[in-house]
Amino acid sequence: MNSQPSHRLVIEAGRTELHYWKDLWRFRELLYFLSWRDILVRYKQTVIGVAWSVIRPVLTMIVFTVIFGKLAKFPSGNAPYAILVYAAMLPWQFFANALSESSNSLISNANMISKVYFPRLIVPGSAVIVSLVDFLISFVVLVVLMAWYQFMPSWRIVMVPLFLVMALLASLGFSLWLSALNVKYRDFRYIVPFIVQFGLYVSPVGFSSNVVPEKWRLLYSLNPMVGVIDGFRWAILGGEAQIYWPGFLLSLSLTLLVLYGGIRYFRKTERIFADII
């Protein structure tokens, strides 16, 4: 019965800031449950279930290996072309899935948003986590692939988590922007599939970014995924794969900028989600 000042809550126009990060922590279990729900639901009533998250990247990898490696004969350094492609396919698929899942996440949870309070960041956040789980499953395929080609990674493989964090931040940044924009402007429902399709070709997924002429490298790195993918290749392929540092740093700072802007924009519009969704 004692009134604890710690539970005092003040609601005023424009004043949600104070509790926000504390609330986000308090609702961390909801993040877990929403991700868990989406993972559970995803492959219900499918015959091969989770295998779908493996089949898609593997098929794309095969097509790219044949087209870029065998037909166009792009260089792959010391690594088999399949591994070169797959090492990039992993972060790209993660990014692409996160984007398509999260951009619709607020709208598909509209009912919850208009009926229950919780920090809305959890919704696109859980969509990113679901994609992360897919990433981890697909990662197993990489191990199998390496065993198949008897490819021994160098010490750099331990750096993969670092680049994964970078991929995570990039995905989260873009997801926040797109999910929040999609609430107000449903145009983004049509823009996102386009970004994902287009991005696959402008990112160095099917080929090494070494094939990009030196003078365009910096410009090319304006795509944050270039830094992430180069990082993955550097860590997984070892040997000749090198990071183009100016480009990498540009990608990294752009990623952080997008994330910062994304959080700002999301927090600003979040307050009116329930009214306009």
Added chain:
Amino acid sequence: MSDTVIKVENLGKKYLISHLADKREQLFSRLLVNKAKTAGSKVMDMFRSAGGGGGGEHTTEEFWALKDVSFEIKQGDRVGIIGRNGAGKSTLLKVLSRITEPTKGRITIDGRVASLLEVGTGFHSELTGRENIYLNGAILGMSREEIRRKFDEIVAFAEVEQFLDTPVKRYSSGMYVRLAFAVAAHLEPEILIVDEVLAVGDAQFQKKCLGKMEEVSTSEGRTVLFVSHQMGAIAQLCNKALLLDKGELIHSGAVNEVVNHYMNESSRNLKGYEIEGSLPDKEIVILKAQTFDAEGNIAVNFAHNQEIKIIITYKVNKWVNGSAIRVAVRDSKRNVFTTDTEETETFAQHSPKQGELCASVVIPAGLLRPEHYFFTLSAYLPNQVTFNLVRDALSITVYDGGSKYAASEWHDYGCVFVDCKWSVENVS
């Protein structure tokens, strides 16, 4: 230590409604042209600001869903929020539960709040009952540990033991609602905000829900805010009430008083009956009639535990021995279920045998069950002639003022309250 747990000061919530300036422009072809014209400026607008309305040739109108609402709620109060559709009840709850932001004003809340604006928010039809209990619990703000602890209780309350591992999409709608309510009912916040969730399920389950709500709010000293259109449920569950109308708080206080006020304010039928045109040339003519509550105020809505008084004014043009005034009470299904009559002579003893007379009749409290009732008045000579008959001269509504049947208000549970004698014995 102050015992005020919710303090609302000058709360306002504005919505912008946008519509086209000209009705004719709603033609599809024009709309397209118009859209194209505004699309450009909209795209610019999008980059310029996050907020803001549609702009362009649309006009936006301000709509205040809540206007300058202030009130205080004390620890342990159970507050009913009533008002017509669109009065701002749900908006108030949404602002209080932080789903949407107020435009003006300030709310201070001391204590953990859980709001239940809908049962089964976030239920996923592909998931099993078990999975949904965890998911829904988490959405409502329970921790995994808390849900695990109450899991068996929730399942028992919902009566779905057998179907725990069946996807809820295969549940009957009753089972679905029971499960959803069961999770919500086991929340343990200090302040509970509930919107019209009892309007689901069958009568029996509604009763169970109401019972649970009552148990939660009375025994554990929790503060409850409750919106419902069922006055019986409000009267039974709450001790205080707030009445909203067009976004404004127009009345607050003890529940019975506010409910009464609302019921009588909201009806247009306060006029009663009054004869129109020239008086018919009959022996007895009913001039006017009106219903009153026990305090003598004109009323047309009565709690089941209130007396209903009918006053009939009539004119005797020519005295007929044995003539009588009669009131027939009919329910909305057009069954006349009682009539009562009184010989005019009884009145005549106190007054001249001619001229205007006034008869009053009282329907005792606790007799009529919640229903709409119509009174047909007549002046007649039994078995011979009817002088004057006014069908459905008056109509009243009896609402549940918190009887033990409150949960099933507006379900058909008969016309009269009867205090039957029950006894139960063990025969095994």
